[in-house]
Every structure is written in structure tokens, then in C-alpha cells.
Amino acid sequence: MKILDNIIxxxxxxxxxxxxxxxxxxxxxxxxxxxxxxxxxNIVLIGDESLILDTAKQHQIELNDTKIVDPATSPLTxxxxxxxxxLRQHKGLTYQQATEQAANPLCFANLMVHVGLADGTVxxxxxxxxxxxRNAIQIVGMDENSDLVSSFFLMMLCxxxxxxxxxxxxxxxxxxxxxxxxxxxxxxxxxANSAQCLLEVEPKVAMLSFSTNGSAKHASxxxxxxxxxxxxxxxxxxxxxxxxQLDTALVSEIAERxxxxxxxxxxxxxxxxxxxxxxxxxYKLAERLAxxxxxxxxxxxxxxxxxxxxxxxxxxxxxxxxAVTAVQSTHDHSTTDISK
Numbered sequence: 001m002k003i004l005d006n007i008i009x010x011x012x013x014x015x016x017x018x019x020x021x022x023x024x025x026x027x028x029x030x031x032x033x034x035x036x037x038x039x040x041x042n043i044v045l046i047g048d049e050s051l052i053l054d055t056a057k058q059h060q061i062e063l064n065d066t067k068i069v070d071p072a073t074s075p076l077t078x079x080x081x082x083x084x085x086x087l088r089q090h091k092g093l094t095y096q097q098a099t100e101q102a103a104n105p106l107c108f109a110n111l112m113v114h115v116g117l118a119d120g121t122v123x124x125x126x127x128x129x130x131x132x133x134r135n136a137i138q139i140v141g142m143d144e145n146s147d148l149v150s151s152f153f154l155m156m157l158c159x160x161x162x163x164x165x166x167x168x169x170x171x172x173x174x175x176x177x178x179x180x181x182x183x184x185x186x187x188x189x190x191x192a193n194s195a196q197c198l199l200e201v202e203p204k205v206a207m208l209s210f211s212t213n214g215s216a217k218h219a220s221x222x223x224x225x226x227x228x229x230x231x232x233x234x235x236x237x238x239x240x241x242x243x244x245q246l247d248t249a250l251v252s253e254i255a256e257r258x259x260x261x262x263x264x265x266x267x268x269x270x271x272x273x274x275x276x277x278x279x280x281x282x283y284k285l286a287e288r289l290a291x292x293x294x295x296x297x298x299x300x301x302x303x304x305x306x307x308x309x310x311x312x313x314x315x316x317x318x319x320x321x322x323a324v325t326a327v328q329s330t331h332d333h334s335t336t337d338i339s340k
Contacts, residue, residue: 003167004156004293004320007198011040011326016119018322019112021105022126023047023068029061031318036066040319041326044069044118046105071108080111087114087139106131110139113304119329122321124309129297133175136299136306146301148186151175151308152194153283153296154324164250169195169203169270170286173279174297174308184227185234188272190300192238195270197331198324205231205240206249206268208278212258213243224274239263246271295320298328305329 018035022028023045029052032043045052049068056063071077084107085098093101101107106127112118121140124132137149152171157164171191172179179187184207192203207228211221221243228242241264247254248266255266273279286292298307298321305328307321 003199004295004323006200007320007327008038008040008323010330011323012038014326014330015039015042016326016329017042017044017117018325019044019046019109019118019121020322021046021109021121021123023052023105024055025125026055026059026061027313027315027318028125029056029059029063030315031322032066033061033063034315035319035322037062040323043067043322044109044112046071046108048072069108069112071103071105076112076117077102077108080108080115083111083115084139106135107139110135110306113306114139114141120305120307120325122307122309122318122325124307125311125313125318128311129174129308132306132308133299136302140306141303143301143303146186146190148176148179148183148190149299149301150179150183150187150190151297151299152191153294154194154198154298155283155286156293156295157286157290167199167269169199170279170283171270171272171300172276173273173283175276175299177276179227179275181223181226182230184223184272184274185230186301188227188231188240188270189235189238191270191272192235193331194298194300197328199269201269203238203270204264204268205238205270205272206244206246206264207231207240207242207272207274208246208249208282209243209274210245211243212245212248213261220274227272241268295324298324 018041044067049070081099081102084102085095109121113121150172151174152169153173155168169191172187195203207224209221209224224243241262248258249268252266255262287294305325307325
């Protein structure tokens with residue numbers, strides 16, 4: 001998979017620090033060992049050091065060059081508690097509550113990213129998506145140019161039998177249930193930036209619908225059209241097609257016939273789904289029926305990368321998401337990039 005190989009090689013060159021909070025999970029320890037050996041990133045594990053090392057020894061996992069930080073004993077803890085208190089006291093958080101919350105490895109990991117002790121964090125092998133996203137928003141914070149945190153999948157189509165070769169961005173497939181037009185526009189802009197960062201190509205965005213160029217009349221079609229117009233206003237140089245069916249988005253011959261004025265011309269690399277239901281079904285169809293490799297869900301709209309894992313993830317999934325997180329941390333998250 002050339003694109004994934006490129007992402008891993010870029011991560012290896014950047015030498016970023018990624019913090020993992022779920023150190024009680026064998027998958028995390030195995031991934032941390034491999035990531036360290038391959039020099040994809042500098043890994044920091046959060047948790048009880050003696051317990052982590054005992055578990056690693058029991059399962060013959062080498063963690064010789066992996067840093068371990070225990071919130072219960074770390075000299076960093078007091079400063080991070082103060083940071084959390086400063087961030088959340090306006091919401092009624094007491095200093096005692098900040099002390100208790102900072103002892104949680106997930107919170108501690110996000111605080112390390114917030115203060116610049118790490119470049120990104122990856123969690124979700126054990127924690128729920130709700131916990132991961134809430135901590136990321138509250139502690140890492142939203143990008144100043146974003147008013148919405150959304151998600152995307154990096155879909156890899158690299159098997160010999162794939163007619164379409166390469167990578168695609170699918171968004172939003174994991175977080176925003178029923179976005180309005182403004183939210184859908186925000187998702188599209190963020191996803192285009194994600195394509196630019198990870199695929200290193202000019203983003204070509206398709207706003208997916210059951211309509212192509214107004215062929216159907218419905219409120220859900222109107223939402224997609226309005227979202228596309230808002231994207232065009234904010235990013236006039238971005239190639240985007242409004243209300244297109246999937247075949248029009250991906251097949252040049254169909255696009256030429258059904259949408260001759262297309263800016264994307266059937267070569268979309270960013271697919272924006274009208275709601276979470278469609279997005280979730282869409283990525284799973286591509287994964288299960290077309291054997292696409294799905295990396296994610298990855299978060300967009302944050303100041304710094306804090307990504308989610310599926311609780312059903314395997315070691316390879318964790319390695320891939322850490323590599324993506326490292327690369328994301330090198331990228332300017334500003335939503336103005338694609339308008340230049």
C-alpha cells in the first residue's frame with residue numbers, strides 16, 4: 001500500500017512523540033514495541049510502570065526504549081493538574097476534582113499534548129469514543145478556525161483487483177449524526193485538509209447524495225447543495241461537486257455524461273456523506289465487500305491530533321493510526337490551506 005508506506009516513512013522522518021493511555025491492553029504494548037523498533041514515533045505509555053513492565057515481560061514484549069509515565073508518581077502531575085484546573089474551573093471544576101481527573105491515564109495523555117509534552121495521542125482500544133472525543137475537545141481543544149470536531153476514515157484501495165487505486169477520505173463516518181448545512185460544509189473543508197495532509201494530493205470533493213445536479217428534489221438534497229455553496233464561498237479554489245451520486249463522483253465516463261460541468265470529473269478523493277448513517281454504511285461496505293483497508297476513525301477540527309481507535313482494533317490498526325497521528329501533527333490544521 002504505497003500511500004500507507006509513504007505515511008509511515010514520513011512519520012519516521014518526523015520523529016514525533018505520541019502518547020498512549022491504555023497501557024493495560026496487550027495490543028497497545030505490542031504496537032508500542034513495534035512502533036519503537038521501526039522508529040515510527042517516540043511512544044509514551046501512561047500507567048503503573050511496574051505493572052506495565054510485568055505485563056510486557058509475561059507476554060515477551062520488548063519495551064526497552066519506550067518511555068513510561070505513571071501519573072501517581074510523575075513529577076509532571078502537579079503542573080498538569082494546574083493546567084486542567086485553569087482550563088476547566090470556569091465550568092465549575094474544583095482543584096480536588098482536577099487532581100482526581102488528571103490521575104486518569106486518558107486525561108493525563110491529553111494534558112501532555114495540550115502543554116506540548118507530546119505531539120499527539122491515540123486512545124480508544126479500551127475507552128469509548130465518547131470518552132476519547134470529550135477529553136480531546138475539553139483538553140486539547142478545537143482548532144481556532146474550526147467550530148466542529150468531526151471524523152474521517154482513510155480508505156486504502158491498493159489491491160490488484162481494485163479498479164480505483166490509491167487512498168480516499170470518507171467523512172463523516174463516525175461522529176456527527178445528522179449535520180446541518182453549515183456543519184456539513186465544515187466537515188467537507190476539514191476532510192479536504194485531511195486529504196491534502198495525508199494523501200498529498202489536490203483535494204477533489206464530492207458532496208454525496210441520491211441526486212446529481214438537482215435531479216431529485218428533497219430537503220436532504222437541498223442541505224447538501226447549500227453545504228457545497230458554503231464550501232465554495234470559503235474555499236473558492238477547491239474542486240468540489242455539489243449533490244452527486246457515488247458513481248458520478250468516482251467514474252469519469254458517468255460524470256461526463258451526467259455532470260458535464262463537473263469540477264471533479266469523476267475523480268473524487270474526498271467523499272462527504274450527507275449523514276452518519278450513510279457514512280457508516282458506506283465505509284463498511286467498502287471495507288467488507290471491496291476489501292478496502294479502513295484506517296480510523298480519525299478526528300479533525302482539533303488544535304493537535306487526538307485520535308480514536310475502534311475497540312475491536314488489532315495491533316496493525318494501532319500502528320497505522322499512530323503513524324497517521326504523527327503525520328497530522330506536522331500539518332497546519334488551519335482550514336484556510338485549501339483556499340490558497
